[in-house]
Every structure is written in structure tokens, then in C-alpha cells.
Amino acid sequence: MAALVASLFLWARPAHAIAPEQMPTPQLEARYLALIHGFRCMQCQDESLADSPVNLAADMRREIRDMLLAGKSDEQIRDFMVSRYGYFILFKPPFVLKTAWLWLTPGVLLLVGVITALTVIRRRAALAATDLEDNDLTDA
Amino acid sequence: MNRFTIPLVAFVLLVAVLAIGIRQSPEKDLIPSPLIGKPAPDFSLPSLTDPGQRVSSTQLRGHWYLFNVWGTWCYACRDEHPMLLKIRQAGVIPVIGLDWKDDRGDALSFLKDQGDPYQSIAVDHDGSEAIMWGVYGAPESFLVDPQGIVVNKFIGPITEQQWQQQILPRLSMSAAPASAASSS
Amino acid sequence: MIPELGQFALILAMLLAGLQAFFGIVGPAQKRDRWIAAVTPAVSGQFVMVATAMGCLVASFVANDFSVAYVAENSNSALPLFYRVAAVWGSHSGSLILWIFLLACWTLAAAFGTSRLPKPFASRVLGVLGLISFGFLLYTLATSNPFLRLDPPWPDGEDLNPILQDPGLAGHPPILYTGYVGLAVAFAFAGAAMLEGRLDKDWARWTRPWTTAAWAFLSCGIALGSWWAYYTLGWGGFWFWDPVENASFMPWLMATALIHSLAVTEKRGLFKSWTLLLAVLAFSLSLVGTFLVRSGVLVSVHSFAASPTRGTFILAFLIVMIGGALALYAWRAPLLKSDAGFELTARESFLLFNNILLVTACATVFAGTMAPLISSALGLGKLSVGPPYFNPTFLLSILPLLALLSVGIHARWKRGSLGDRARVLILTLIVAAVIGCAIVFGLFTGGRVLSPIGVGLGVWIILSSLIDPIDRLRRHITIPRAVLGMTIAHIGLGLFVISITSVEAFTAESDVALAEGATAKLGAYEFRFEGVKPIEGPNYSGVGGTVIVTRNGAPVGVMRPEKREYWVQHTVTTASSIRMYRTSNILIALGQDLGGGRWSLRLQVRPLVTFIWLAAFIMAVGGMVAISDRRYRSARVEAPAVSPVGAVTRSEAG
Numbered sequence: 001m002a003a004l005v006a007s008l009f010l011w012a013r014p015a016h017a018i019a020p021e022q023m024p025t026p027q028l029e030a031r032y033l034a035l036i037h038g039f040r041c042m043q044c045q046d047e048s049l050a051d052s053p054v055n056l057a058a059d060m061r062r063e064i065r066d067m068l069l070a071g072k073s074d075e076q077i078r079d080f081m082v083s084r085y086g087y088f089i090l091f092k093p094p095f096v097l098k099t100a101w102l103w104l105t106p107g108v109l110l111l112v113g114v115i116t117a118l119t120v121i122r123r124r125a126a127l128a129a130t131d132l133e134d135n136d137l138t139d140a
Numbered sequence: 141m142n143r144f145t146i147p148l149v150a151f152v153l154l155v156a157v158l159a160i161g162i163r164q165s166p167e168k169d170l171i172p173s174p175l176i177g178k179p180a181p182d183f184s185l186p187s188l189t190d191p192g193q194r195v196s197s198t199q200l201r202g203h204w205y206l207f208n209v210w211g212t213w214c215y216a217c218r219d220e221h222p223m224l225l226k227i228r229q230a231g232v233i234p235v236i237g238l239d240w241k242d243d244r245g246d247a248l249s250f251l252k253d254q255g256d257p258y259q260s261i262a263v264d265h266d267g268s269e270a271i272m273w274g275v276y277g278a279p280e281s282f283l284v285d286p287q288g289i290v291v292n293k294f295i296g297p298i299t300e301q302q303w304q305q306q307i308l309p310r311l312s313m314s315a316a317p318a319s320a321a322s323s324s
Numbered sequence: 325m326i327p328e329l330g331q332f333a334l335i336l337a338m339l340l341a342g343l344q345a346f347f348g349i350v351g352p353a354q355k356r357d358r359w360i361a362a363v364t365p366a367v368s369g370q371f372v373m374v375a376t377a378m379g380c381l382v383a384s385f386v387a388n389d390f391s392v393a394y395v396a397e398n399s400n401s402a403l404p405l406f407y408r409v410a411a412v413w414g415s416h417s418g419s420l421i422l423w424i425f426l427l428a429c430w431t432l433a434a435a436f437g438t439s440r441l442p443k444p445f446a447s448r449v450l451g452v453l454g455l456i457s458f459g460f461l462l463y464t465l466a467t468s469n470p471f472l473r474l475d476p477p478w479p480d481g482e483d484l485n486p487i488l489q490d491p492g493l494a495g496h497p498p499i500l501y502t503g504y505v506g507l508a509v510a511f512a513f514a515g516a517a518m519l520e521g522r523l524d525k526d527w528a529r530w531t532r533p534w535t536t537a538a539w540a541f542l543s544c545g546i547a548l549g550s551w552w553a554y555y556t557l558g559w560g561g562f563w564f565w566d567p568v569e570n571a572s573f574m575p576w577l578m579a580t581a582l583i584h585s586l587a588v589t590e591k592r593g594l595f596k597s598w599t600l601l602l603a604v605l606a607f608s609l610s611l612v613g614t615f616l617v618r619s620g621v622l623v624s625v626h627s628f629a630a631s632p633t634r635g636t637f638i639l640a641f642l643i644v645m646i647g648g649a650l651a652l653y654a655w656r657a658p659l660l661k662s663d664a665g666f667e668l669t670a671r672e673s674f675l676l677f678n679n680i681l682l683v684t685a686c687a688t689v690f691a692g693t694m695a696p697l698i699s700s701a702l703g704l705g706k707l708s709v710g711p712p713y714f715n716p717t718f719l720l721s722i723l724p725l726l727a728l729l730s731v732g733i734h735a736r737w738k739r740g741s742l743g744d745r746a747r748v749l750i751l752t753l754i755v756a757a758v759i760g761c762a763i764v765f766g767l768f769t770g771g772r773v774l775s776p777i778g779v780g781l782g783v784w785i786i787l788s789s790l791i792d793p794i795d796r797l798r799r800h801i802t803i804p805r806a807v808l809g810m811t812i813a814h815i816g817l818g819l820f821v822i823s824i825t826s827v828e829a830f831t832a833e834s835d836v837a838l839a840e841g842a843t844a845k846l847g848a849y850e851f852r853f854e855g856v857k858p859i860e861g862p863n864y865s866g867v868g869g870t871v872i873v874t875r876n877g878a879p880v881g882v883m884r885p886e887k888r889e890y891w892v893q894h895t896v897t898t899a900s901s902i903r904m905y906r907t908s909n910i911l912i913a914l915g916q917d918l919g920g921g922r923w924s925l926r927l928q929v930r931p932l933v934t935f936i937w938l939a940a941f942i943m944a945v946g947g948m949v950a951i952s953d954r955r956y957r958s959a960r961v962e963a964p965a966v967s968p969v970g971a972v973t974r975s976e977a978g
Binding site: 142144145147148151152154155156157158159160161162163164165166171172 | 597601604605608612615619620621622632635636639642643646647650651653654657658694697698700701705706
């Protein structure tokens with residue numbers, strides 16, 4: 001019975017999530033973990049290479065590991081992946097002309113919002129200055 | 141337009157984007173390949189049929205070829221197989237196979253039973269070659285020109301339509317200058 | 325027989341919803357009292373019909389009626405009864421029925437709740453709700469009818485997706501949808517105000533409890549979803565900025581802004597058009613979220629089986645509802661003006677910044693979620709946006725908000741000046757900063773620059789929230805429920821901030837390969853792997869591992885992670901083992917069989933992770949407490965005057 005169950009797992013395609021090979025040094029280990037968490041799995045597109053159970057992800061993790069051991073830099077590894085799979089493989093959209101709008105939007109919106117708030121406050125403060133009445137205003 | 145119409149205008153723009161999104165949604169899982177227009181990866185891999193021999197990109201330099209990634213474990217590849225046989229029969233372009241993470245015995249018996257559309261078949265045992273080509277599923281096929289540049293990538297089984305409208309015209313287009321030169 | 329009854333009930337419900345919408349909106353406009361009087365019966369009738377339809381669907385599942393296509397696709401005779409019922413909303417069509425059912429419940433509640441409000445206004449509210457119900461019922465019957473029959477019926481079903489065979493499925497969608505749908509009531513109140521061309525402080529007071537209630541349910545629903553993802557997906561993540569998660573988070577952010585904006589409108593008649601817009605946008609985001617999840621335009625592991633037809637239909641619905649509401653807004657909002665003033669350091673000012681920052685955060689999440697769609701629609705290529713984008717950009721807006729909160733809750737209306745409070749406040753800030761650094765550098769190792777800031781802010785929020793209640797208790801003054809609720813909710817938020825910062829900073833994880841009897845070490849914890857053995861469940865079989873966990877030698881417990889294969893769908897899921905030890909969570913997930921008795925395992929120790937969801941629940945409780953305040957019970961009576969204790973009052977100042 002145990003053999004039957006075990007053989008079911010060998011047959012089932014997904015090789016579940018974890019990459020047990022550890023790197024020789026803590027620095028490499030940290031780089032490895034950071035890299036595999038930063039790439040999107042191309043088959044289960046919603047998961048990172050670190051978490052994806054499919055064989056392709058296991059292959060890609062192995063490639064990354066080999067490249068790290070061969071002394072490649074993080075940037076070289078990223079370029080390797082992007083030149084083959086496109087920007088889509090990165091969870092972090094790059095800051096290039098096509099994506100600049102995305103990265104700039106939050107800052108711009110915040111700036112616009114703060115300026116708007118201050119403008120409103122200036123107008124209302126002027127109104128408050130001329131308003132001598134002070135009704136008993138409660139909290140909450 | 142006063143400031144109170146801004147939300148409405150923004151909403152109209154949003155609807156436009158969503159509508160385009162619906163129209164494009166059947167293709168949303170297809171990732172365009174950054175390899176198009178770039179040189180195909182050089183490779184030298186053992187042949188499936190004769191492990192002592194190698195299948196390499198240098199052998200293929202100088203003419204068009206279709207690089208087809210497949211495996212016997214892939215159901216869609218079986219669906220594609222008749223089309224590949226048809227391409228082989230047409231005889232205008234060789235199909236080079238990449239047997240991706242497959243069992244050699246399974247692959248050989250499959251080709252014996254179903255027919256062999258390939259001029260030669262390279263074996264990718266551990267998946268590293270497929271990653272070099274940016275493959276993320278099977279079947280995938282690459283159209284490579286005589287200079288070794290990737291001209292097109294087909295994700296999923298090659299269809300009759302793709303063969304007629306995207307592959308054949310390329311082949312005859314590149315044949316034309318040669319005939320123009322010879323006629324002058 | 326029963327499915328036909330259900331379908332018939334849906335059709336009747338749609339007709340009644342249509343009548344409800346017509347009488348509700350046209351009745352007051354034409355000043356026809358008889359039509360206005362017909363609205364509430366229509367509401368009740370619609371509710372009965374929808375409840376009947378829901379009942380029929382549940383009955384079909386319980387009875388294993390595989391002649392119904394939806395039941396056959398989502399259930400199986402081996403499925404336990406509990407999951408047969410939960411499977412009703414396990415997929416697209418059934419989840420729509422749940423949506424419609426909850427909307428009918430909220431509408432019924434709104435009918436009761438507005439019974440003492442002016443009749444024309446109340447019927448307009450119900451009319452707008454009827455319009456929404458009509459749209460959803462039409463959509464369901466036209467594209468997603470769950471009562472369609474199979475001919476011939478299947479002998480057995482395809483089974484519920486194993487990942488969904490979990491108590492999370494019973495709780496998360498119903499509670500989440502209750503929140504989503506509840507925002508429709510605020511939307512309806514806004515619609516009614518726009519139709520009438522009038523919006524005053526009373527309107528804000530009427531709208532507030534409904535908004536807060538929906539917000540509370542939404543908070544719980546999102547937290548449940550996050551918790552479920554945590555223990556079911558096997559690798560300890562609880563928030564991925566996934567499009568579907570964002571689809572629930574954006575309405576939440578908007579609703580939070582709305583609650584605070586309503587406070588200003590109720591108190592001082594300010595920000596009227598802004599509050600109106602927020603009320604429209606909050607539910608609009610719910611609708612857009614519904615679209616994103618079901619139309620197939622976005623890549624997500626959560627999304628329902630999508631189709632372009634369904635997407636087009638929802639889009640048409642969005643155009644009518646949201647476009648209509650925003651057009652009404654453009655027409656009516658210019659009429660709403662007020663002359664009230666306030667100073668830079670007044671409460672209104674802080675609440676204004678609260679709103680600006682929350683809306684900016686929401687817009688940021690919106691941009692990131694929609695970016696792949698926008699990029700591909702404009703031909704800019706395929707884009708992927710994940711946590712590395714969302715985390716920093718979200719924090720950009722949220723950190724200032726958290727910093728301002730502790731000061732803002734003490735600000736008085738209209739005039740600034742914190743008076744005596746300022747000194748206490750600075751004291752709490754110092755204490756918080758000290759605690760923040762102590763926790764971060766003393767208790768744990770590691771962490772980043774933001775960690776002491778995060779923990780410090782969270783502590784400051786909690787301490788600052790306690791100042792006023794403690795002061796009132798000292799002076800034997802009662803604490804109104806509204807103040808108590810606010811305090812509880814803010815304390816919950818503080819706890820939330822502390823927990824998330826801790827989890828992000830101090831999580832320890834490691835992937836190891838262990839043979840039977842081998843031990844791995846992670847931090848102060850030791851994990852001894854005792855091997856695996858076969859297991860069997862009601863509709864699955866698999867292997868279960870045994871791991872003995874100790875900390876510094878002292879026993880923590882025995883944990884049993886599993887891998888299950890469900891018979892019908894042949895999917896393998898990871899049932900990771902999670903245990904709480906003191907304030908940390910330990911997670912162990914089985915990886916793969918490496919042969920020779922060796923297995924790969926993922927080990928994770930996450931401090932304070934459970935507090936994240938507990939904090940969300942506390943926030944929701946705070947909201948519900950605030951709603952129960954006396955002032956919301958009556959339609960018109962002015963709120964009893966209660967002075968803010970400790971702050972300088974004009975009369976005291978002389």
C-alpha cells in the first residue's frame with residue numbers, strides 16, 4: 001500500500017515547491033533566495049520561482065543556482081532571464097521608458113493630493129478666521 | 141468641463157481600457173518572446189536517434205528551419221503531430237525537434253508509431269536548453285532564418301493558418317531576391 | 325423539480341427587483357404615494373424569492389442532484405455534507421447567487437432601517453438597491469444560470485476543487501461578500517441624495533452606520549482570506565498583492581476614507597461633494613473588482629473560470645451603474661457648497677489628510693493592478709507587477725497616515741490647539757520610540773531600518789488612543805460608544821502595524837532535506853524528522869510526516885504536515901502543519917520525496933503572525949461598537965453634547 005501511494009507521487013508531475021539544495025555560503029544563500037523570490041514562474045504565472053511546484057520552476061532554480069556558483073552577478077542573472085522571457089518574468093517592473101508612468105504615479109498622486117489638501121485648508125482657514133462663532137463642537 | 145466631471149471622464153477611459161482588455165483576453169497568457177529579431181542560441185546536443193551523434197546549430201546555418209519543442213508527456217504535442225508531418229511532407233523547411241525532458245524509449249516508440257516529422261532531434265535531458273530558448277510550455281516552435289535569427293515564435297500547436305499565413309510567406313519572400321538576382 | 329422552482333424564483337425575483345427600482349425612483353419623482361408604498365412589499369417579495377432560489381440550490385447540492393450542471397461540476401457524492409453546502413459558492417454561478425442573496429438581505433435591512441426616515445428618500449434608497457439587484461439577476465439568468473440541467477445527468481460529480489475543501493470556504497466568501505455588497509447601501513444613500521438634489525448633516529448621520537457595518541464585514545472577510553491563504557497554500561505567505569486580493573482591498577481603503585469623511589460631513593456639513601463621491605466610488609470599486617475577477621482580463625490564481633461574454637455583460641452593467649452615478653454626480657455635486665471654516669491643526673484638517681492619503685494609497689494599488697492591462701491595451705508590451713512594486717509605493721502613502729493618526733485623534737473640531745494633551749502626546753511618542761527600538765534590537769536579531777519605525781508607530785497609535793478613554797475614566801465621565809468604538813478600532817490598527825512589521829522583519833525560514841531521525845535547526849528551534857507514513861481521509865489519501873519540535877531543548881510539540889491526493893480530481897495539495905507557540909507561528913510543509921527515506925521540508929518561524937488577523941478582527945469589533953451609539957438610533961434627534969476632556973475649551977480659556 002505504501003509503495004502504491006509512493007508511486008502515485010512519482011507519477012504526479014508537480015515536484016512540490018521546495019528547493020532543498022543549499023548554497024555553500026550564507027551570502028550566496030541569501031542571494032539565491034532573493035533571486036528565486038523575485039522571478040515569476042512562467043507556467044503558474046501567479047507564483048514565484050521559489051514557491052512554484054512545477055518542473056520548469058525546479059529547472060530554472062537549478063540554472064540560477066549554477067549561475068551563482070559560476071560567479072555571475074545578480075544583474076547578469078536577471079539579464080539572462082529577461083533576455084529570454086521578457087520583463088514579464090520579473091515581479092518588479094523595471095524603470096524604463098515604457099514603465100516610468102507606473103513608478104511615477106504614486107509620487108505624483110501624493111504630491112497632487114498634498115497640494116490639494118493644503119489649498120483647501122488655506123481657504124477654510126480664511127473662513128474660520130472671519131467666523132467668530134464657536135458652537136460647542138463635540139468629538140468623534 | 142468643471143472638476144466634477146473629472147470622475148466621469150476618468151471612468152470612460154477606464155471602460156475603454158477594460159473593453160480592450162476583454163478583446164485581448166484570449167491571448168493574455170501568451171508571452172511575446174524577446175528572442176524575436178535576435179540570434180537563436182547556439183547549441184550542440186546529443187541526437188535522440190543516435191546518441192553518439194550531435195545535433196548542432198552550426199550544421200543548420202545557411203537555411204531556414206523550424207525548431208519544435210515537444211515531449212511524449214505533452215498532450216497538445218500529440219495534437220500538433222499531424223501538422224508537423226504535413227510540414228515535413230511539404231518539404232520546404234526542415235523541422236528540428238527538441239525532445240524536452242522526455243524518456244528516450246517513450247520518444248522513440250512514439251515516433252515509430254505516429255511517424256517522424258523531424259530531420260533531426262536534439263535531446264534536452266535536464267531542461268537547460270529549453271530555458272536558453274525562453275520556453276515555458278510545450279509545444280513551442282521557433283522559425284529561424286538562414287542567418288540564425290529567430291523570426292517568429294509559435295506558442296501551442298502550429299495551426300494550418302499559421303503555416304499558410306506566417307511561415308510559407310516568409311520562406312517564399314526570402315527566396316524572391318535570389319530569383320531576382322538570377323534573372324537580372 | 326427543485327431546480328426549476330429555483331430558476332422560476334430567480335425570474336420572479338428579477339421582476340420584483342425591477343418593480344422595486346421603478347417604484348422606488350419614479351414614485352417620489354412623480355410624487356405618487358401609492359407607488360412609494362409599493363416599494364417595501366416589492367423588497368420583501370424579492371427577498372422571499374431570492375431566499376427560495378438560494379434554498380433550492382443548497383438543496384440540490386445536499387441531495388447530490390447531478391442532473392444540475394453546476395452541482396455536477398462542483399460536487400461529488402464522496403464530498404462531506406459540510407463542503408457540499410459550501411460548494412454552493414465554490415464557483416462563478418453559485419457565488420453570484422450568494423451575492424444576490426446577500427444584497428437582498430442588506431436591502432431588507434435597509435428597508436427596516438430607513439422606515440423612520442422621510443418616505444421619498446427611503447424609497448429612493450431602496451429603488452437604487454433594486455436597480456443593482458435587477459442588474460445582477462439579469463446577468464445571472466442570462467449568462468450564469470446555476471440551475472441549468474444536464475441531459476443525461478452525470479452519474480457523479482467532478483468534485484469540489486481540493487484547495488477549496490477547507491473551512492475557509494465556508495467563512496471567507498460569505499463574510500467578504502457581505503462587506504462588498506454592504507457598500508451598495510452607502511452607494512444607494514448617495515444615489516438617493518443626488519436624485520433629491522440635497523445632502524445635509526442628517527444624511528451623513530444616516531449613512532454612517534451602514535458604511536461602518538459593511539466596512540467591518542469587509543475587514544473580517546479580507547482577514548479570513550489572508551489567513552486561509554496562509555495555512556492552505558503551504559509556504560506561509562499571507563498577502564501577495566494578487567489582483568483578486570487587491571480587488572477586495574481597494575473598496576476597503578475607500579470605505580475607510582468614507583467613514584472618516586462622513587464624520588466631517590456629519591459634524592460640520594463639510595466635504596459634502598467629496599463624501600458623496602467616495603460613497604459612489606467605494607461600491608464602484610466593488611463592482612470593478614467583480615468584473616476583474618470574472619471577466620478573465622487579468623492573470624490570477626484566484627479568478628473564476630472566465631469568459632469574454634460574461635466580461636462584456638458586466639462591463640455593460642458597470643457602464644450603466646457607475647457611469648450613471650458619476651453623471652448624476654457631475655450634475656448635482658456643484659450644488660453642494662458650505663461656508664464652514666477650520667484651521668490648519670483642526671480635526672477636519674487631519675481627516676482631510678487621512679482621506680487624501682487613503683485615496684492615494686487606493687489609487688496606487690489600482691495603478692499597479694491595472695498596469696498589465698493598461699500596458700497591453702496601449703501596446704506597450706506585457707508587464708508584470710508584484711510585491712516589489714506594491715510594498716514601497718503603498719508604504720509611501722500609509723506611513724505618513726500612521727504618523728498623523730496619533731496626533732489627529734486629539735485635534736479638536738474647527739480650531740486647532742491640543743492644550744494639555746500636547747504634553748501627554750509627546751510623552752507617549754517618546755515611550756513608543758523607546759519600546760520600538762527595544763523590541764527590534766533587544767528581542768530579536770535582524771530586521772531593517774523600517775522595523776523600529778513600524779513598531780514604534782504601532783505602539784504610539786495604541787498609547788495615543790488610550791489617552792482620552794483613560795482620562796474620561798479618571799474623571800468618571802462616560803465614554804460614548806462612538807468614542808469607544810473608535811478607540812478599539814485604532815488600537816486594532818496599531819496592533820496590526822506592529823504585527824506586520826514584526827512578521828516582515830523577523831521571519832526565519834529554511835528549506836532542508838532530512839532523512840528519518842535527522843534534525844534541523846532554525847533560530848532557537850530544533851526540528852527532528854520522524855519520517856512519513858500513509859494516511860487516508862474521506863475523499864483523499866496521501867502521506868503524513870511527523871516532526872518533533874523543541875525550543876532550546878524544551879518540548880514544543882509534535883507536528884504532522886501532510887500531502888494529500890484527492891481521488892476525484894487527482895490533485896495533490898500540501899496540508900502544512902501550523903502551530904502557535906507563545907506568540908510565534910511555526911509552519912512545516914512537506915516538500916518532495918528525495919528517495920531513500922529523505923524528504924525536503926520547508927520550515928518557517930513567524931513571530932506575531934496570528935496577531936495580524938486578530939488585529940483586523942479587533943478593528944471590525946471597534947466599528948460595530950461605534951455603530952451601536954445612541955445617536956444613530958433616531959432619525960432626527962441631535963446628538964447629546966459631550967465635551968472632549970482635557971482640551972482647552974473656549975469658555976475655560978475665558
